[in-house]
Amino acid sequence: MDTAVPTTEPTASDAAIAQPVEQRRILVTEVPGPRSREKHAHRTQHVPVGLGITLPVFVERASGGILVDADGNHLIDLASGIAVTSVGASHPAVVAAVQKQAAAFTHTCFMVTEYDGYAQVAERLNRIAPGEHEKRTALFTTGAEAIENAVKIARAYTGRPDVVVFDHAYHGRTLLTLGMTAKEAPYKTGFAPFPEHIHRAPFAYPLHWRTGAQNAVPEALASFEALIERVGPDRIAAAVIEPIQGEGGFIVPGEGFLAGIREITERHGIVMVADEVQAGMGRTGRMLAIEHEGVVPDLVCTAKALAGGMPLSAVTGRAEIMETVGAGGLGGTYAGNPLSCAAALAVLDELECDDTLLQRARRIEELVRTHLEPLVDETGIVAEVRGRGAMMAIEICHPGTDEPDAPTAKEIAAACHAQGVVTLTCGTHSNVLRLLPPLVISDELLEDALGVLADAVRAAR
Numbered sequence: 001m002d003t004a005v006p007t008t009e010p011t012a013s014d015a016a017i018a019q020p021v022e023q024r025r026i027l028v029t030e031v032p033g034p035r036s037r038e039k040h041a042h043r044t045q046h047v048p049v050g051l052g053i054t055l056p057v058f059v060e061r062a063s064g065g066i067l068v069d070a071d072g073n074h075l076i077d078l079a080s081g082i083a084v085t086s087v088g089a090s091h092p093a094v095v096a097a098v099q100k101q102a103a104a105f106t107h108t109c110f111m112v113t114e115y116d117g118y119a120q121v122a123e124r125l126n127r128i129a130p131g132e133h134e135k136r137t138a139l140f141t142t143g144a145e146a147i148e149n150a151v152k153i154a155r156a157y158t159g160r161p162d163v164v165v166f167d168h169a170y171h172g173r174t175l176l177t178l179g180m181t182a183k184e185a186p187y188k189t190g191f192a193p194f195p196e197h198i199h200r201a202p203f204a205y206p207l208h209w210r211t212g213a214q215n216a217v218p219e220a221l222a223s224f225e226a227l228i229e230r231v232g233p234d235r236i237a238a239a240v241i242e243p244i245q246g247e248g249g250f251i252v253p254g255e256g257f258l259a260g261i262r263e264i265t266e267r268h269g270i271v272m273v274a275d276e277v278q279a280g281m282g283r284t285g286r287m288l289a290i291e292h293e294g295v296v297p298d299l300v301c302t303a304k305a306l307a308g309g310m311p312l313s314a315v316t317g318r319a320e321i322m323e324t325v326g327a328g329g330l331g332g333t334y335a336g337n338p339l340s341c342a343a344a345l346a347v348l349d350e351l352e353c354d355d356t357l358l359q360r361a362r363r364i365e366e367l368v369r370t371h372l373e374p375l376v377d378e379t380g381i382v383a384e385v386r387g388r389g390a391m392m393a394i395e396i397c398h399p400g401t402d403e404p405d406a407p408t409a410k411e412i413a414a415a416c417h418a419q420g421v422v423t424l425t426c427g428t429h430s431n432v433l434r435l436l437p438p439l440v441i442s443d444e445l446l447e448d449a450l451g452v453l454a455d456a457v458r459a460a461r
């Protein structure tokens with residue numbers, strides 16, 4: 001062992017890892033600092049540019065709402081690794097659960113020999129998903145895999161081939177889910193052809209609805225119904241919808257849209273799949289975002305925050321639908337990995353033990369609105385502050401218009417990064433700044449980050 005040549009110099013020492021991470025923004029160099037820049041130069045020699053990068057800093061430790069980089073900067077995390085570390089980075093209960101499971105066994109493949117963690121996660125997700133009906137859960141590894149399996153299951157159940165998705169949708173990067181994803185560049189560029197049998201309907205996006213926000217829901221539902229008639233209801237297996245769209249721009253659909261989709265799909269025997277991969281697992285102040293509208297979908301896909309950073313995804317749904325696929329039809333080598341299941345059980349304990357974390361999500365919304373809503377009138381470039389719970393965003397447009405302004409959104413994000421606040425952009429037009437802090441972030445830390453963001457918006461005006 002000790003004769004192995006280290007390929008990189010040692011980073012955070014064991015002694016340093018034992019120290020608690022101060023929950024405070026601390027800048028000791030520019031961001032990215034010299035060590036991160038050096039490591040990034042190394043990376044570019046070995047990793048293709050196709051793996052884009054929001055902020056080229058190398059993280060050595062993370063805890064709660066802070067990422068510590070190779071130069072010792074403490075960055076405030078408003079990304080949570082894209083809505084994954086919702087219970088906080090390296091939550092002690094998650095770390096302990098993973099360590100304990102790793103010491104017991106790391107893998108058997110659930111389709112070869114079974115283990116409790118998988119069945120326990122399934123039982124809990126069956127209880128969490130809306131509706132009193134009997135349910136089943138199948139576990140997978142990534143969000144895209146969950147979506148693909150939901151489509152497979154819906155096809156097997158209905159005996160129909162087609163799928164309806166929506167404008168601004170994001171469902172993943174595999175070829176089927178890319179076909180379902182709306183945004184062309186950079187996701188789809190160069191990767192065609194995509195699978196057939198995918199149709200796209202308008203999403204009730206009030207801010208940009210051409211005939212006015214108040215018409216978004218009725219007109220979008222009419223278009224959905226018209227699309228179904230055009231394709232033929234007996235050809236459509238599933239409608240897959242994000243209850244709040246993620247990559248597409250943190251778009252909360254007009255009220256009643258989800259209920260309308262439910263009513264129409266039910267009438268035509270179409271399986272309604274809620275893609276809760278980003279919005280689910282406590283992010284919006286409820287366990288699942290669709291609960292805000294009281295809608296009961298047939299299948300629910302979860303992933304991102306489900307296992308606190310360990311790869312795990314799930315399809316949860318009506319037993320009669322889930323049970324249509326014969327033995328051997330579902331699975332995957334790593335699907336429902338034991339370490340991920342152990343992590344998920346710890347995450348679910350945190351989210352369900354009392355209402356604390358869900359309440360934190362609602363408190364985060366309150367703080368974000370208090371700090372950022374005044375910017376709408378003050379700056380003229382914030383068209384809207386929107387979202388639910390800890391899934392909030394501001395949309396940047398040219399002053400006084402609803403014309404997307406991506407360069408300014410990018411400039412604001414860059415200004416935040418330089419000040420040690422990790423923010424992400426999103427949106428079909430890349431003009432939305434999204435905030436995804438871990439739910440455990442303190443008021444103090446969040447307010448510091450929101451102050452940096454507000455100053456960056458004012459400076460960009």
Ligand SMILES: *Cc1c(COP(=O)(O)O)cnc(C)c1O
Nearest residue numbers: 142143144170171172246277278
């Ligand atoms: C991230 C995401 C996916 C894809 O998940 P991966 O784990 O990246 O495959 C699917 N749907 C939504 C809504 C997402 O945000």
